[in-house]
Amino acid sequence: MTSAAGRPPRVGVFGLLGSGNLGNDGSLEAVLGYLRAEHPGAVVDALCGGPETVTARYGIPAARLHWYRGEYRTASRAGAVAGKGLGKLVDAVRTAVWVRRHDVVIVPGMGVLEATLPLRPWGFPYALFLLCAAGRLFGTRVALVGVGASAIGNRLTRALVRWSARLAAYRSYRDAPSRDAMRAMGVETARDEIYPDLAFALPTPPVSASPARPGPVCVGVMAFHGSDDDRPRAEEIHRRYLEGTIRFVRALTEAGRPVRLLTGDAVDQPVVTAIRDAVDSPLVTSAEAGSLADLMRETAAAEAVVATRYHNLVCALKAGTPTLALSYAVKSDALMERMGLGAYCHPARDIDAGRLLEQFQELEQRSAQLRRTLAERNLAAARRLEEQFSALNAILFPADPAAPAVPAADHTHAQQEVS
Template sequence: MTAARQAPVRVGVFGLLGSGNLGNDGSLEAVLGHLRAAHPDAVVDALCGGPEVVTARYGIPATRLHWYRGEYRTASRAGAIAGKGLGKLVDVFRTAAWVRRHDVVIVPGMGVLEATLPLRPWGFPYALFLLCASGRLSGVRVGLVGVGAAPIVNRPTRALVRWSARLATYRSYRDAQSRDAMRAMGVDTARDGVCPDLAFALPTPAGPTASAPAGPPRGTVCVGVMDFHGGNDDRARAGEIHRRYLDGTTRFVRALVEDGRPVRLLTGDAVDASVVSAIREAVDSPLVTAARADSLADLMKEMAAADAVVATRYHNLVCALKVGVPTLALSYAAKSDALMAERGLGAYCHPAREVDADRLLAQFRGLEQHAAELRRTLAEHNRVAAGRLEDQFTALTTALFPAADHTHVLREAP
């Protein structure tokens, strides 16, 4: 006599998760929320940058992304160089073995198909290629879900990113320009969708932004900072870019304080703490405080209590727009400009590479003059985004979770 039952689908999540970047972790949180709602019996684990953090925070087993622990440290000694080289070979087999244990692997959001920040081809681009190639060879579906992409000049990085995208089973992008960038790199995107950033699927904290304030706001301004040194193509002048960014942002914060405005400094990655310290030391005012944020939810709570936000990191912008606060972007990449334009704030972008404190202050004052109108605009955009994300998750389920393919029949002994 035999009996059959359906085994749970095995889902892997992959990326630089738990490594200190709140935006990456927010994308993971959004996907886990969807899996727990739509596939409550799924068995989920991660291959990621910070496995201990992911397990502690999200309650799923996790494995370290790279065999060599010093993967993202500069290797100058012979032993470190040899360790990195050996790690590349070991990771071929580690990644393939991990992928084969799953029915589906999801890369949740993140800018995995771009190089807008300094990036070496044999770091994460190589790891992503191993993932997608392993999925194709073993028949495991790999989905790049709501990811960011941008044109890439470096040839090895561009080749690895292009082949990763081609080998994936499913692709969707967080904006139209990401899809256009992949099409320009030779990827057939005819069936690829565009949806809002996955972080817009996170719960919105309750706060004073539910209704517009009467008259010009005079409360706290949240300023999201970044340890910014330019992008992948700016390495030769990274120091100069950083000095200009820090000087301009500091002068802007000082001008707000001189106007009597409380300023709350926010970060989006652990590496940004040095910028917070530098600004607080330079301005030296009790009106300048800093918040510790361990998640996008923490950032949103801070921003929901503010009258306006000025931010650099992409997911700081996402959080501010999500809670409906008038927002000005210190833009370091085209993705920030696209996000702001889509939300009706295209006029409120300022280049992070050339921060002009006087012009930034003028833009900020214009932002506050239109605060009530912008809050209404953002509320409508957020309503539309929620519907589009529901469609995204429905499409994801259809593409990656066809029931007939993840049914495993277990037979009892006679």
Template sequence: MTSAGGSPVRVGVFGLLGSGNLGNDGSLEAVLGYLRAEHPEAVVDALCGGPEVVTARYGIPATRLHWYRGEYRTASRAGAIAGKGLGKLVDAFRTAAWVRRHDVVIVPGMGVLEATLPLRPWGFPYALFLLCASGRLSGSRVALVGVGAARIANPSTRALVRWSARLAAYRSYRDVPSRDAMRAMGVDTARDEVHPDLAFALPAPPAGQPPVAPGRVCVGVMDFHGGDDDRDRGEEIHRRYLEGTTRFVRALVEDGRPVRLLTGDACDAPVVAAILDAVDSPLVTAAEAASLADLMKETAAADAVVATRYHNLVCALRSGTPTLSLSYAAKSDALMAEMGLGAYCHPAREVDADRLLEQFRSLEKRSAELRETLTERNRAAAQRLDRHFTALTAALFPATGRTRAPAPARNQDHARAQGHTRQETP
């Protein structure tokens, strides 16, 4: 793939990648698989939160997203406050210089246009605005690909997110509520498309594997404190979530069910530790997943899954396992409805262990039927994502004239994509 001048097209990927969130890294892996299959000559590098991890895991050069290393630590001393302030100025120049070196910059999935978890406007929203503004000024095409969005109450955060979306050259969303939210915040979405989450492009575990432990239930937990508007009552929300989830796990153990605890971010470890300590049973174990592929293997080996984090749900549904969502945002409800399990959502802010058990037992009674439904919905999701990648090529790489490979070939290439996308010379 070459640019108009005959040189290889330079593609950047941007986001909180390599920072411990498996969902974010799974979205990156899906995009790298697409680039490997459809545009193998692209020169790819990243501006991201965890450059060392991204380089080691995916084999592409990576630069730290923020100049100030303490960006995500609370600043209480004058020196730290001054460092953060200076970092914002330096990052404006660093981001602009990095964007100018690329023909295309892709923001792969992630909830970059939402504030469903606590978020400060001058953190990632500011970084995203710098990216999109730099792209508009330099002529580099910035693409927000399969991203999540939600209505934002904070005026500063809302303004930064709105302008980021307006300045991007291409936008697509992972669900209809995301597109609706951006329209409600004043963005013209008439040409924006909706496709399944990028993680549905990742290979699913082979079907028909023997169960690791008969009757196993995977329970995906989260260090949940509510959303950006819940800061004043975050600790109370967390306490109720932890108590309800722990009661549910204890009830499963009392029924003799093996329980496998899953996470999706490094920050979830204290929740796992609290449940293990409270239940104190050999039937409860914790997985050490390093990728979405690991999570899919865990969920594929379970009879059922109950999960909070969005990409825990994606992995369970992608693996075809009946799943119940502890929903903390509209994106979870939309995903479950899209996959035919809309009746199996339970509010994460108000976990009622007794009611959750009732829903879980109903889910298990319909297990065979729901597995058939998930097989059909996964097939449809794969077809829609194939069309998404076709549209992405037409929008971002119109000069290449490449013809896309059929979906099966793309999936085979994707399995080899990790670490094989052509690198930028440092």
């Protein structure tokens, strides 16, 4: 495949990739798989949070998303404050230079338009705005592919997210509440489509023909402190979440059930340590997953899964394992409903261990039926994602003779390393 200029297309991928969040990296892996299958001649690189990890793991050149290395650390000293401020100016230039080198830039999945977890407007929301503005300025098509969005309380964050979405050349969402949230923020979404999360395009790891039964119960935990609007109560929310999870895990071990603790981000490890210390049982072990494929293998071997992080849920559902969500955002509820398990959601910020145990027991009683449901829903998700990749071919790579011409939505595109 070649660009309109007769050379291989230059494609950039952008986001908090390689930074320790397995869900973000899984979305990147899905998009790279699509590019390598459909556009093998494309020259691909990244502007991302963890460039060393992205290059080592995926074999593409990568540059740091932020010039200032302490961008996501709290700045209390004058030097740090000045460094962050200077970094905003430098990043505007660096991002523009990087975008201009590309034909297409893809933002692969991730909750880039949401504030369900704490964030600052001058962090990633500002970086995304710079990307989309540069794309519009230089005619590079920027695609927000299968992203998550939510209602945002902070006015500056909301404005940056709204303008980023408006300036993008292509938008699709991983669920209906995400599209609804962007519409409520004043973004025209009539041509924006909804597709399953990109992780559903990843291969499902093979499962042993005769897995040990009963298997463990996988419990996916999270350093959960509430949403961006919950900052004043963050520690209280975290304490209640941790106490409720500990009570549930203890109840499982007292019933003789082995428990396997899962995470989805490096920041979750202290929660694993706290649970293991509090329960103090040899039945509680923890997994060291380095990718969504690792998580899928863990969840595929489980009898059932109870999880908080969104992509822990995705992995368990894709593996076809009966799953109960400790839901911290609408996106989790929407995912469970889409996969036919909408009845098995429990609020992460207000865990009732007794009620959670009842829901879990009901989940296990319906295990065979739920496994059949998940098999059907996974097939439907795979077909729907094939449709999304076909749409991307037509909209982002119109010079590709294999891609049929279709009208593009109100949307934008890029690639190469920045010094």
